[in-house]
Every structure is written in C-alpha cells, then in structure tokens.
C-alpha cells in the first residue's frame with residue numbers, strides 16, 4: 172500500500188512578540204491579561220510588521236523541512252496573504268528554486284485550511300505519483316483584526332508552519348473525514364475584519380471535532396483508545412478541556428501550544444506538530460473553522 176507520511180515539521184514566527192500585557196497596552200484594549208488567559212489559555216502572540224512578511228515566514232518554514240529532497244509540490248493554506256495573486260505557494264516555489272513541473276497552489280479555507288491542504292497533498296501522493304509535497308499554513312491574522320472588538324482581537328496571532336509529506340509504504344494517513352456545516356457559515360465572518368459569535372463557535376467546535384474525529388477513526392478501523400496524540404486546531408484551551416471531558420480523553424493527549432502563539436488559523440496545526448513528538452505514534456489531526464468546515468486525518472502504521 173502507498174501512504175503519505177508526515178516526516179518533518181517546522182515553524183517560523185515574526186520577530187515581534189506581544190505578551191497579553193504588552194498587547195493590551197499597545198492597542199489600548201478594554202480588557203485585562205487575566206481575563207484573556209483564563210478564558211482562552213493565551214498568554215502571548217506574534218504580529219508581523221507588515222503582511223508581506225508572511226511570504227518570508229512561509230519560505231523560512233518550507234526551507235527547514237525541504238533540505239536535500241526533491242520537492243514535487245507545495246500547497247499553502249492561508250486566508251490572510253494580503254495578495255489576490257500570486258499565491259504564497261508560488262513565492263515559495265521561486266524561493267526554493269523548484270523545477271517548473273513542481274506544483275504550487277494556495278487554498279483559502281480559514282482555520283481548517285491546513286487540513287484541506289494536507290488531504291489534497293495526500294491525494295497527489297497516493298493517486299498522482301508525487302513523492303514529496305510541502306504543506307504550509309501561513310497567516311497574518313493581525314491584518315484582519317478589529318482592535319476595538321475585545322471579544323475577537325485578543326484571540327489571534329501571526330505565524331507560519333510547514334510539514335514535509337512524503338511517500339511511504341509503511342506509515343501515513345490511513346483515513347480522512349470532512350464535514351461542511353454550512354448552516355452556521357454566518358457565525359464567523361471576515362469581510363474587512365473578523366466578526367464572530369464566540370459562544371456559537373465554542374459549542375459547535377466541540378461537537379464538530381468529536382464527530383469528525385470519530386468518523387475518521389471508524390474509517391481507519393481504530394478507536395479513540397488507539398490514539399497516542401491528538402494534534403488539533405489551536406484556538407482556545409477551554410475548547411480542548413471540554414472536548415477531553417466529552418470524549419473521555421486524557422487531557423495530556425490533546426496538547427495546547429497556542430498559549431505562546433494565540434490562534435494562527437491555518438498555521439496552528441503545523442506549528443503544533445513542530446513542537447510535538449509525533450514519530451512512531453498513532454496521531455489524529457483535526458481542524459475546525461469558518462464555514463464551518465472540519466476535517467480529521469488519522470496518521471498511523473499500516474495494518475496496526
């Protein structure tokens with residue numbers, strides 16, 4: 172059998188780090204650090220100076236996972252590149268000086284974008300003969316924040332993460348499951364700035380994570396007990412706590428890394444992978460975001 176396996180992961184952060192205190196002071200937000208940390212688990216975020224910095228971050232993250240291999244394709248998930256075109260993927264293609272036959276596309280599916288990109292890359296490897304695909308999440312969420320809306324501006328940050336997805340005969344994605352809960356697509360919207368019904372996002376994310384994860388596990392003929400690690404979209408530590416309770420999971424299996432990064436939308440999962448020991452483990456990856464779209468994938472050894 173042919174699989175696509177995550178071999179390496181990396182992240183690249185902007186230089187400008189803002190603790191809750193610094194952020195609140197600098198932008199004069201009507202809140203306090205304790206509220207933000209207690210309600211979200213977030214202590215710090217990074218912001219780009221300018222949205223064009225995102226291209227450099229994506230290139231940096233990509234070059235860290237691609238040394239000494241022939242890259243056959245790049246997929247970048249981003250909703251905040253600041254450019255209608257070219258895509259960040261083509262900028263990275265140029266930076267890595269790839270052969271003209273190497274593919275490069277961008278996808279815009281908000282916080283679930285990385286998982287969608289990953290499932291496309293999986294299909295390129297399984298069905299179209301590609302061997303090494305770099306999948307990137309890159310976001311400058313600061314460029315779409317309304318700093319006068321305290322219920323959203325404290326939640327997000329900027330950054331990029333990348334993984335190298337490579338052909339394998341032994342280990343890789345054994346299933347994906349996707350859902351689109353479009354009846355709720357007005358709950359989280361960004362025209363110029365993010366507008367969100369936070370409570371509805373909170374409640375729907377827990378239900379959706381549980382359903383999509385269980386669907387992916389059923390397709391993989393696995394149970395929740397078989398999973399060593401859940402690397403989920405990182406928005407809010409309380410979402411993970413509630414999900415762990417709902418699914419009777421050990422909380423240590425759903426690590427929350429966004430305390431230091433905030434919610435970087437499509438970049439959270441590759442960034443979290445760069446901080447996780449995912450080798451030789453059965454790992455569930457899952458995203459949830461505007462739309463609402465949700466995707467889960469099960470990464471494991473063949474036949475286990």
Ligand code: ACO
Nearest residue numbers: 202203206210282321322325369370372373406407459460
């Ligand atoms: N500081 C102080 N008070 C605040 C703040 C703040 N930063 N933000 C909201 N409040 C206040 C509100 O004004 C409101 O006050 P009121 O009762 O006097 O009107 C009160 O808190 C309750 O407001 P709610 O919106 O009902 O607060 P809730 O308990 O739902 O918590 C929060 C808000 C933290 C945003 C929560 O809904 C949440 O975490 N939702 C998940 C949203 C999320 O993580 N989105 C990420 C993007 S989507 C994704 O990545 C999947």
